[in-house]
Amino acid sequence: MINEFSDAIAVGSDHKVYVFFMRQSKNAISYxxxxxxxxxxxxxxCIRVAWTLDxxxxxxxxxxxxxxxLLYIYNVKEQGVQGYLRGHGDLANPRWPPxxxxxxxxxxxxxHMTEIEGEGNGIGRCIIVLMxxxxxxxxxxxxxxxxxxHVISIPSLEPTSTRNSTRISQLLQLVVLVKIWHVPRxxxxxxxxxxxxxxxxxxxxxxxxxxxxxxxxDLLLSHSAPAIMRQTSSNTESRETWIEPGQLVVxxxxxxxxxxxxxxxxxxQDILRGCASDYQESNSFKIISAVSFPTVQTQFETPxxxxxxxxSHDPVVSFTYPKFNSIMLFNVTHLHxxxxxxxxxxxxxxxxxxxxxxxxxxxxxxxxxxxxxxxxWEIPQxxxxxxxxxxxxxxxxxxxxxIGVGSKDGRGAIWIWKL
Numbered sequence: 135m136i137n138e139f140s141d142a143i144a145v146g147s148d149h150k151v152y153v154f155f156m157r158q159s160k161n162a163i164s165y166x167x168x169x170x171x172x173x174x175x176x177x178x179x180c181i182r183v184a185w186t187l188d189x190x191x192x193x194x195x196x197x198x199x200x201x202x203x204l205l206y207i208y209n210v211k212e213q214g215v216q217g218y219l220r221g222h223g224d225l226a227n228p229r230w231p232p233x234x235x236x237x238x239x240x241x242x243x244x245x246h247m248t249e250i251e252g253e254g255n256g257i258g259r260c261i262i263v264l265m266x267x268x269x270x271x272x273x274x275x276x277x278x279x280x281x282x283x284h285v286i287s288i289p290s291l292e293p294t295s296t297r298n299s300t301r302i303s304q305l306l307q308l309v310v311l312v313k314i315w316h317v318p319r320x321x322x323x324x325x326x327x328x329x330x331x332x333x334x335x336x337x338x339x340x341x342x343x344x345x346x347x348x349x350x351x352d353l354l355l356s357h358s359a360p361a362i363m364r365q366t367s368s369n370t371e372s373r374e375t376w377i378e379p380g381q382l383v384v385x386x387x388x389x390x391x392x393x394x395x396x397x398x399x400x401x402x403q404d405i406l407r408g409c410a411s412d413y414q415e416s417n418s419f420k421i422i423s424a425v426s427f428p429t430v431q432t433q434f435e436t437p438x439x440x441x442x443x444x445x446s447h448d449p450v451v452s453f454t455y456p457k458f459n460s461i462m463l464f465n466v467t468h469l470h471x472x473x474x475x476x477x478x479x480x481x482x483x484x485x486x487x488x489x490x491x492x493x494x495x496x497x498x499x500x501x502x503x504x505x506x507x508x509x510x511w512e513i514p515q516x517x518x519x520x521x522x523x524x525x526x527x528x529x530x531x532x533x534x535x536x537i538g539v540g541s542k543d544g545r546g547a548i549w550i551w552k553l
Contacts, residue, residue, distance in 0.1 A: 135193045139210065141531070144197055145539055145548065146181030151199045153210055156535070156550060163213055167201045188257070207258060217256020261320035265329040278345045281317070310336045312343055312356060314387065316406045332393055332408050335416045338383055341433065347441045349449055352390040353422070355441060355466065357382040360433045377433060378504055379426040382451070384469060389418040423469040424505040428455070441466075442529035451510075452527045452536060461527045461538055464510025472505070513538075513551060522547065 141156040153163040167181065183199045196216065197208040205219040314333035318326060341361035349355055358380050365374040393406055412418065427437050439453040449466040513536065523541040530537070538549040 135195065139195055142195075142210070143530075143537060143548070144183040144185065144199075146183045146199055147546070148180055149201070151181050151183055151197065151208070153197070154548065163210060165208060165213075165215070167199075167206070207256060215256070217258050219258050219260065260325065262317055262326045262328065264315050264331075265327050277342060280345075280347055310339050310342060310358075312336075312338050312346065316393070318404045318406075319402075330407060330413045332406060332412060333387060333389060333416050333418060334413050335419060337415070337417070338385055338419065338421070339381065340378070341380065344380075344436055345439055345441075347443075349384070349443070349466065352387045353384065354387065355382065355384050355449075355451075357427075357437065357439050359436045360427075360430055362433055377430065379429050379507075380437060381505060382425050382427065382439075382508065383421055384423040384466065386420045386422060387418065388420060389416075421472055424472050425469060425508045426505045427453075427508060430455070438526040440526075440528040442533055444533060447533045450529060450533065452529050454524050454527050454538065456525065457523050459524055461513040461524070461536065462508065462510055463513065463536075464508060468510075470506075524549075 141158060143154045143156060145152045145154065149169065150164055150166050155162075179202065181199050181201050183197060186196050186198055188194065188196055194209055194211040197210050199206050199208065203220060206215055207217040207219070208214070209216045312333070312335055313331040315328060315331045318328070320326065338356065339358035340363075341359045343356055343358050346354060346356040360380045361378045362375050363378045365376060389408070389412065393408070435456060437453040437455055439451060441449060441451050443449045450463060451466060452461055452463050454461045524538050525541050527536065527538045529535065534553050536551040536553060538551075540547040540549075
């Protein structure tokens, strides 16, 4: 299986998913997502792809890809869909009079999981729902998610043996919020619901959080879109703004040992609850390093970023921007610590979005207070067809291969670099 698929590349487009082979002379594998006339896709909607293995059949790799509210499970070796899962939410669809149907405009739509369509077909099922709520759940679009699995040894259900079990903390974020959730053990009988995360904060980023990754059990890396900031002015009626570049932040979660103490690693808790200061607006974090992306003209120009990690390799970030024709690389371990605040503390240098100046009037941050720009290695500019853009990039195969994909307006090309 390794020899057969070690050079496979999965690429998602508007309505298709492709699997290409870098070294082997094989034809590309493609699958077109079934379309429905009722599907209302946005111009920014596209297929997201990820590889996985079925523990009961690891010799046949699976490709997971999502489109709108469905998650497809595709068997690459058999070249067929093994199942699909329907998201627990749905598109907002209010029923205005004289309509007789139920209103589907509420944030809780779909949580009861009793729609006619069901959860899906084939392998897989929904086991846990991280709900919205007043206490600290997510009530807006989730822009990214990543899980960290820590293996511990605990007593199993069998009284005469022990086995390795997993402890999973699921990290989600929406808008400017970053959240860390505890995922309890799943049940075969009931659908588990959780509405209180272990960590929730909007103080790490000032604009929508685009991605987040675990570097270590308590160390995370996240990046955000550009932020619209007000110009520094004593006039509170001023509407002048400027675009602050997006930022990449490395930060530490300070409550890991409080929820998962090492001296009790042999105990598995199914219910974890923090206090209000954990799941509403937590300060239980420390920013290790922060850098800025290149300056852009609008808040909609966001970087497409990929983090590569391996046990024998430093974490490497690669990113590109729409309309750019180059890729930037940098080693995360080369980032400098964040500059210490001035001492004695000066109100004018407060590192917050809004503060009072010497005259007691409200002002804002200046453009000189943003973190330094990212520096690293730049992949030479690539030759593109007219109208084509470099949309995304990724690193793989032991950190020796870098891949970039172009837009459909040109040739839809794929570039491969060997490092």
